[in-house]
Amino acid sequence: MTRCVVVGSGAREHALAWGLRASCDVVVTPGNPGIAAMGIPCVSTSPTQLEADLFVIGPETPLVAGVADMLRGQGKVVFGPNADGAQLEGSKAYLKEFLSAAKVPTANFGTFHEEAAAIAYLRRQSAPYVIKTDGLAAGKGVLVTDSLAEAEADVRDKMSGESFGDAGKCVIIEEALRGEECSLLVVCDGQRAFPLVPAQDFKRVGDNDEGPNTGGMGAFAPLPRMSPDDVQRVMDDIIAPSLRELRRRHVNFRGVLYAGVMLTAQGPVLLEYNVRFGDPETQVLVPLLGEGLYDLLYRAATGDLHHAPVCANRAAVTVVLAAEGYPVSPRSGDVITGLNDQGQLLDALEGVTVFHSGTSRNEDGHFVTAGGRVVSVTAMADTLHGARALAYRAASRIEFAGQQFRTDIAQKYDSEAS
Secondary structure (H helix, E strand, C coil): CCEEEEEECCHHHHHHHHHHCCCCEEEEEECCHHHHHCCCCECCCCHHHCCCCEEEECCHHHHHCCHHHHHHHCCCCEECCCHHHHHHHHCHHHHHHHHHHHCCCECCEEEECCHHHHHHHHHCCCCCEEEEECCCCCCCCEEEECCHHHHHHHHHHHHHCCCCHHHHCCEEEECCCCCEEEEEEEEEECCCEEECCCEEECCEEEHHHEEEECCCCEEEECCCCCCHHHHHHHHHHHHHHHHHHHHHCCCCCEEEEEEEEEEECCEEEEEEEECCCCCCHHHHHHHHHHHHHHHHHHHHHCCCCCCCCCCCCCEEEEEEEECCCCCCCCCCCCECECECCCCCECCCCCCEEEEECCEEECCCCCEEECCCEEEEEEEEECCHHHHHHHHHHHHCCCECCCCECCCCCCHHHCCCCC
16 A cells, blocks of 8 residues: 655644545654554654655754755655755745745845844834744744834844744844735645645634734634635735746745735735645644545645645634643643543544644553643534534543633634624
8 A cells, every 4th residue: 555654743744644544554753642542653763764655744844954855865755845945934034035036025024133233123113013033933933012122122032042042043024014814825746836725823822812922723724714816816926926936946846835925905915935734724724635635745746736636615623722831831741631542532523633742641541741732623514613613612622731722713704603
């Protein structure tokens, strides 16, 4: 049977492995206890020491580090860009230069390596202030604030290395854009690109977008606000010129180009690119893709993508249950109740899957918290209202000390609940 290796250890990789196993044998490196509990082998072996028909690299860090380059150098088929393509996420300063060259609409910005120049620029701007780390920061390197004092303090913390080490010593200060954010993940085969259904994630830790940025507290798809015309405009004005610029730079991008887009009154504007499946967007997109996932990724990886992916005409919602103290100092070791030996709901609900991210098992075999985002509870139903209600019903059955989660995922579009 066809064999696939998934690289990574989070809920995103759990969702990918769960979706791929419908079509192939799956091995995950290094994986996590929730993946292993489903009967999917998890190994500590380097992906370069494994054999498979397809390698799918989940997180951004190995992509930026060139793991895809090494695997392709061994003649292996890989879904995920080489290090040259991964620079779109690896350096926001590089990204901004790239977007300027490609003539992609994006926010006005300044790039700074010196604190004094950054502070002086900041003081000439008006609120809200947007400060980003240049390098990888696990989705937590962006501050948006109306307070100039807080913005200045953030610049100092980042550029001193206190916040994010070397990743923050260069900062980008951006114009704040008005509109609604969406995530459009586009699958690329080096020449062609096709969008998945638009999704929306929730970065702030608290309801009503309050509190600090996180890696993501939930997501839903499809996003009703984004029409087919909006999607086509993103493809024409953002994705197409980006692909042309990648080809001009001799970058053969095979993987996911994740466009974080602001839908403004003037049209879609790119906030940032990620170069891999998003987390938690993957947890809602994979169930909608169904059994076509392997074929989609394999065709993209081999440069043979000729038609748009087929997604179920349904809705999916995921709610992240996070540990006490997340995102600053998450607590570990709290026993999780409501899960069976397979890491799923003790009392199963049809249409619900629990994807693990920050769990481990204690000496008694019980699942315990072992990271900031502990599990993603995903539900799929015929309507957004149904998926949202089912996701929260399922989430209420899982408990651990100090757990926190948002109660407003997809609420804005749930007309039956409002």
